Amino acid sequence: MPESVKRSTPPEVDRVAASRAAVAARRARAAVKASVAAGERSPLDVLRVAFEDAESAEGRLRVTEFLTSIPAIGVTKSARILEDLEISTAKRLGGLGRLQRRRLREFVAAWIAAHGGTGDRLVVLAGPTAVGKGTVASYIRRHHPEVRLSVSATTRSPRPGEVEGESYYFVDDAEFDRLIDSGELLEWATVHNANRYGTPRGPVEAAIAAGDSVLLEIDIQGARAVRRAMPEATLVFLLPPTWDELVRRLVGRGTESPAEQQRRLETAKVELAAVDEFDHEVVNHDVPEAAQKVVDLMRPRSGRR
Numbered sequence: 602m603p604e605s606v607k608r609s610t611p612p613e614v615d616r617v618a619a620s621r622a623a624v625a626a627r628r629a630r631a632a633v634k635a636s637v638a639a640g641e642r643s644p645l646d647v648l649r650v651a652f653e654d655a656e657s658a659e660g661r662l663r664v665t666e667f668l669t670s671i672p673a674i675g676v677t678k679s680a681r682i683l684e685d686l687e688i689s690t691a692k693r694l695g696g697l698g699r700l701q702r703r704r705l706r707e708f709v710a711a712w713i714a715a716h717g718g719t720g721d722r723l724v725v726l727a728g729p730t731a732v733g734k735g736t737v738a739s740y741i742r743r744h745h746p747e748v749r750l751s752v753s754a755t756t757r758s759p760r761p762g763e764v765e766g767e768s769y770y771f772v773d774d775a776e777f778d779r780l781i782d783s784g785e786l787l788e789w790a791t792v793h794n795a796n797r798y799g800t801p802r803g804p805v806e807a808a809i810a811a812g813d814s815v816l817l818e819i820d821i822q823g824a825r826a827v828r829r830a831m832p833e834a835t836l837v838f839l840l841p842p843t844w845d846e847l848v849r850r851l852v853g854r855g856t857e858s859p860a861e862q863q864r865r866l867e868t869a870k871v872e873l874a875a876v877d878e879f880d881h882e883v884v885n886h887d888v889p890e891a892a893q894k895v896v897d898l899m900r901p902r903s904g905r906r
């Protein structure tokens with residue numbers, strides 16, 4: 602055994618290991634910063650990982666290191682931003698409190714939108730039952746032809762007036778199984794304990810590759826699955842103005858039995874708590890106004906990268 606190792610006392614060995622680990626951690630943090638600086642990774646994606654795991658390289662990144670890796674944010678600007686957001690410059694991303702996380706995420710999303718960033722190609726619109734997802738999505742379809750709306754596959758039967766390939770691709774259980782098995786769905790879920798719904802992967806990937814923006818109007822489980830499959834997606838949570846208004850919309854729509862309405866409202870209560878997982882909240886007071894807010898997220902004000 603070499604002399605140097607023989608002489609190493611356990612504390613020294615610990616110190617060597619600790620310093621190796623520190624170098625590796627510093628390298629990992631530098632790699633995160635470099636990928637953001639090069640535009641290879643969305644800063645929103647870095648935040649997501651940091652907030653999920655405080656001990657990851659992303660979570661250990663100091664807020665100043667994070668902000669200054671975003672192109673066009675220097676040290677001075679970063680200090681001003683952090684002052685506005687009431688976040689100490691010494692904080693690490695993983696150590697931020699709930700409100701600080703929210704403020705930082707909102708700031709970064711707005712920055713990306715204003716600077717033609719990358720987070721806006723794939724936008725997911727989700728929210729509890731009867732909040733108006735379908736109404737807002739169909740308003741966008743009519744008034745914003747430049748936005749591509751993903752058409753889902755479903756095992757439910759067509760309702761009067763629904764058009765195959767426009768409202769949905771209506772398929773039977775065997776075909777839905779085949780779509781899952783062949784990996785043709787980006788995500789799928791059983792919604793309201795009834796039918797299966799899924800997003801065809803091909804059209805979404807083709808639209809993004811062509812530089813278009815795609816909107817998915819899906820349920821909350823679906824939004825979570827899209828986040829796992831495509832972390833760069835922007836998740837928008839549509840909220841009702843009040844709980845009573847949500848109840849009024851569900852009852853007013855008149856498409857469910859009172860028992861089914863009750864069941865959906867129970868689910869809605871749980872789902873409303875998921876709002877913090879989303880990048881943006883839009884309150885659906887008024888359909889054109891809510892639609893505009895969603896579309897604004899998809900169309901950066903000063904062009905695209």
Ligand SMILES: Nc1nc2c(ncn2[C@@H]2O[C@H](COP(=O)(O)OP(=O)(O)O)[C@@H](O)[C@H]2O)c(=O)[nH]1
Nearest residue numbers: 735753754789790792798799800818819820823
């Ligand atoms: N996960 C997932 N959910 C979807 C998809 N397409 C539609 N949904 C959701 O399925 C639910 C039921 O939709 P629909 O049958 O049109 O009835 P609605 O209850 O009148 O909106 C809504 O919450 C949609 O957001 C999809 O592709 N994936």
Ligand SMILES: Nc1ncnc2c1ncn2[C@@H]1O[C@H](COP(=O)(O)OP(=O)(O)O)[C@@H](O)[C@H]1O
Nearest residue numbers: 730731732733734735736850854885886887888
């Ligand atoms: N901003 C709004 N103000 C008033 N009513 C609305 C608004 N948005 C949607 N609605 C109504 O609420 C009901 C539920 O909307 P819908 O789009 O079917 O919800 P979801 O797709 O989220 O289940 C519908 O009757 C719709 O006309």
